[in-house]
Amino acid sequence: MKTKNYLILCATVTVAVVLGVLYVPGLSDTIEQVMLVFLATNAR
Amino acid sequence: MGVLRIILQIVGIVVLILAVTIITLRIDNQDADGPSILFPGGKLVSGELYAGFEPDWSFTDEVQTIELQLVNPLSSRTIFIMESDGKVYIPSGYMRSTLGRIWKDWAFQADEGDGLAVARINGVRYERQLIRVKEGPVLDGIVAKMATKYNPGATPATPEAIKAGRESIEVGNTWIFEMAPRGAQLDEN
Numbered sequence: 001m002k003t004k005n006y007l008i009l010c011a012t013v014t015v016a017v018v019l020g021v022l023y024v025p026g027l028s029d030t031i032e033q034v035m036l037v038f039l040a041t042n043a044r
Numbered sequence: 045m046g047v048l049r050i051i052l053q054i055v056g057i058v059v060l061i062l063a064v065t066i067i068t069l070r071i072d073n074q075d076a077d078g079p080s081i082l083f084p085g086g087k088l089v090s091g092e093l094y095a096g097f098e099p100d101w102s103f104t105d106e107v108q109t110i111e112l113q114l115v116n117p118l119s120s121r122t123i124f125i126m127e128s129d130g131k132v133y134i135p136s137g138y139m140r141s142t143l144g145r146i147w148k149d150w151a152f153q154a155d156e157g158d159g160l161a162v163a164r165i166n167g168v169r170y171e172r173q174l175i176r177v178k179e180g181p182v183l184d185g186i187v188a189k190m191a192t193k194y195n196p197g198a199t200p201a202t203p204e205a206i207k208a209g210r211e212s213i214e215v216g217n218t219w220i221f222e223m224a225p226r227g228a229q230l231d232e233n
Contacts, residue, residue: 032081043143
């Protein structure tokens with residue numbers, strides 16, 4: 001992928017992730033629970 | 045060269061998604077009235093502010109997590125709570141690992157600062173002072189409560205489990221704070 005297209009993809013992904021985390025019901029809780037399990041497993 | 049470029053681009057997208065997710069959650073929570081599951085929140089605003097005699101903290105046996113806000117720096121997080129011998133305590137684990145130091149930065153701030161805190165339990169706010177407990181026989185009761193409350197398979201806590209938990213505290217892997225009344229000093233024992 002050319003640099004210009006890649007940067008457009010990055011910008012699109014960024015906007016999609018922000019909107020998803022903020023507005024999709026339950027998504028942020030699910031992500032945080034997965035992160036909590038990851039930390040509890042790997043922070044030893 | 046083309047394959048390496050594609051691999052790096054995929055890695056870049058994955059890293060970007062993780063970073064944007066963490067930053068978004070962090071910013072979204074930082075001024076909220078309380079923490080989320082993992083990310084710190086802001087000042088605890090809602091809920092009655094408790095005034096009166098020291099409560100009977102045994103009701104916290106039915107409470108899995110509380111919201112704890114430090115006064116300085118002002119931020120709040122979700123945390124376990126244990127009552128033992130009429131006093132109430134909170135733990136902070138993984139304190140000797142790199143990830144733990146990042147994750148539990150509040151514990152360092154409480155230990156090095158004034159320890160002033162507000163706890164919101166069942167919607168009621170309690171003004172407290174965090175005092176770190178590093179040693180002493182009081183740890184046995186705290187560890188026993190922590191083991192039975194948060195590891196139901198360990199009911200009742202075995203002497204081995206209590207010994208291991210106490211050692212974890214004494215070597216600094218797990219930190220315990222008493223949520224004492226404001227202005228209290230650590231009992232010498």
